[in-house]
Amino acid sequence: MSPRNSAAEARRTRERIVERGIALASSDGLEGLTIGRLAADLGMSKAGVLGHFGTKETLQLATLDGAAAAFSRLVWEPAADREPGLPRLRAVCDAWIAYLDTARDVFPGGCFFTTASVEFDARGGPVRESVARMYRAWRRRLAAEVRTAVAAGDLPAGSDPEQTVFELIGLFMALNQEIQLFAAPDAVDRARRALDRLLGPHRA
Amino acid sequence: MSPRNSAAEARRTRERIVERGIALASSDGLEGLTIGRLAADLGMSKAGVLGHFGTKETLQLATLDGAAAAFSRLVWEPAADREPGLPRLRAVCDAWIAYLDTARDVFPGGCFFTTASVEFDARGGPVRESVARMYRAWRRRLAAEVRTAVAAGDLPAGSDPEQTVFELIGLFMALNQEIQLFAAPDAVDRARRALDRLLGPHRA
DNA sequence: TTAGCTTCCGACCGATCGGTTGCTATATTC
DNA sequence: GAATATAGCAACCGATCGGTCGGAAGCTAA
Numbered sequence: 001m002s003p004r005n006s007a008a009e010a011r012r013t014r015e016r017i018v019e020r021g022i023a024l025a026s027s028d029g030l031e032g033l034t035i036g037r038l039a040a041d042l043g044m045s046k047a048g049v050l051g052h053f054g055t056k057e058t059l060q061l062a063t064l065d066g067a068a069a070a071f072s073r074l075v076w077e078p079a080a081d082r083e084p085g086l087p088r089l090r091a092v093c094d095a096w097i098a099y100l101d102t103a104r105d106v107f108p109g110g111c112f113f114t115t116a117s118v119e120f121d122a123r124g125g126p127v128r129e130s131v132a133r134m135y136r137a138w139r140r141r142l143a144a145e146v147r148t149a150v151a152a153g154d155l156p157a158g159s160d161p162e163q164t165v166f167e168l169i170g171l172f173m174a175l176n177q178e179i180q181l182f183a184a185p186d187a188v189d190r191a192r193r194a195l196d197r198l199l200g201p202h203r204a
Numbered sequence: 205m206s207p208r209n210s211a212a213e214a215r216r217t218r219e220r221i222v223e224r225g226i227a228l229a230s231s232d233g234l235e236g237l238t239i240g241r242l243a244a245d246l247g248m249s250k251a252g253v254l255g256h257f258g259t260k261e262t263l264q265l266a267t268l269d270g271a272a273a274a275f276s277r278l279v280w281e282p283a284a285d286r287e288p289g290l291p292r293l294r295a296v297c298d299a300w301i302a303y304l305d306t307a308r309d310v311f312p313g314g315c316f317f318t319t320a321s322v323e324f325d326a327r328g329g330p331v332r333e334s335v336a337r338m339y340r341a342w343r344r345r346l347a348a349e350v351r352t353a354v355a356a357g358d359l360p361a362g363s364d365p366e367q368t369v370f371e372l373i374g375l376f377m378a379l380n381q382e383i384q385l386f387a388a389p390d391a392v393d394r395a396r397r398a399l400d401r402l403l404g405p406h407r408a
Numbered sequence: 409t410t411a412g413c414t415t416c417c418g419a420c421c422g423a424t425c426g427g428t429t430g431c432t433a434t435a436t437t438c
Numbered sequence: 439g440a441a442t443a444t445a446g447c448a449a450c451c452g453a454t455c456g457g458t459c460g461g462a463a464g465c466t467a468a
Contacts (some may be wrong), residue, residue, distance in 0.1 A: 031233075109325075114322055118314075162394075163394060169381065170379075170398070177373065181325040181339065193364075
């Protein structure tokens with residue numbers, strides 16, 4: 001079903017487009033992601049790129065979904081087999097920090113979702129809604145782990161899960177700035193110390 | 205020295221351009237700030253707008269400076285006559301929260317500097333450097349107040365000022381997201397509680 | 409073998425981008 | 439009052455934006 005490529009290869013092509021789109025958008029934002037540049041980077045024509053998505057907005061949504069899948073693979077899945085509650089929460093937070101610190105190959109421009117959130121938080125449209133939906137889902141999962149940890153007595157009984165999650169998100173955004181804008185070598189140390197203040201000393 | 209306007213009015217025109225630029229850039233970013241749109245908004249020609257700055261980059265830097273001046277007026281100056289240390293630090297933080305929550309007329313798109321930081325943190329150039337310089341200056345001032353508060357015994361002796369500032373910045377970014385992306389009605393309450401956790405209970 | 413489907417390309421569209429140029433109109437300086 | 443300086447405009451520049459269209463190339467099903 002194709003000219004230069006078979007139907008199966010077409011899927012691969014689409015994946016290549018999304019993968020490259022993630023890298024570009026993590027640096028220049030989802031709006032700064034242009035079809036022409038994406039095509040040039042991949043050695044394709046603009047029509048060839050756009051043919052897989054139809055419109056730029058659909059391409060943005062696909063890129064966002066691709067980034068979320070990569071994030072899930074890096075942060076959520078490795079912690080899935082940890083004991084629910086504080087152990088799993090810590091594992092997720094450690095992986096989140098590692099995602100910000102060492103996932104430069106997939107996300108060279110820093111946190112894809114911080115960029116997308118700030119870029120679209122003052123606009124309407126499906127991209128904004130999709131970003132908000134993702135953050136809400138992640139916050140819900142974090143809050144659930146906090147609740148489990150409180151029930152298990154691993155976090156103080158008075159802890160407000162939503163409050164803890166609010167502060168965690170702020171921690172990750174501050175770390176992202178520390179790494180990307182300031183290239184601070186002690187960024188991860190700071191983040192770990194803030195984490196200890198929130199969840200109690202590490203490896204307690 | 206001018207055609208339709210005198211030299212004095214030209215300064216006013218420049219201020220109008222910057223003021224409108226701040227509003228536009230707080231929503232769409234400094235890159236999304238386009239000369240054509242700015243001109244249309246102000247009922248001017250593109251050449252008339254650009255004539256005051258020469259290049260878009262200079263316009264971006266002027267807009268950034270204008271935003272910093274407005275921020276200073278809203279956040280730093282009102283706290284300047286407070287007692288150095290914890291009282292002044294608290295006043296600045298409260299004003300910072302108010303800036304994020306209620307300064308919609310000047311900054312309709314939320315925190316101008318979070319937007320600029322995330323937009324330029326993966327690029328080079330003078331705009332990025334200017335953003336970094338501003339944040340560094342603000343962080344230095346915050347850290348100085350923390351140090352004074354520690355010396356006065358208003359904060360625990362073991363407090364690390366840079367660490368406290370790191371967490372404060374995260375708090376403000378999380379609040380910005382809570383307001384802009386989620387329009388959460390309890391956003392300010394959350395921020396205040398996080399602040400209490402950092403600096404001790406309010407009005408102690 | 410052939411007909412149809414699909415991927416992808418090359419060429420093109422109108423709109424907009426940042427920026428330049430020549431000019432007009434006015435304020436200021438002499 | 440003449441000369442000068444300048445704010446702002448209209449028109450235009452090449453480049454790029456998102457997007458469309460027709461056809462070439464090749465896989466697949468009949």
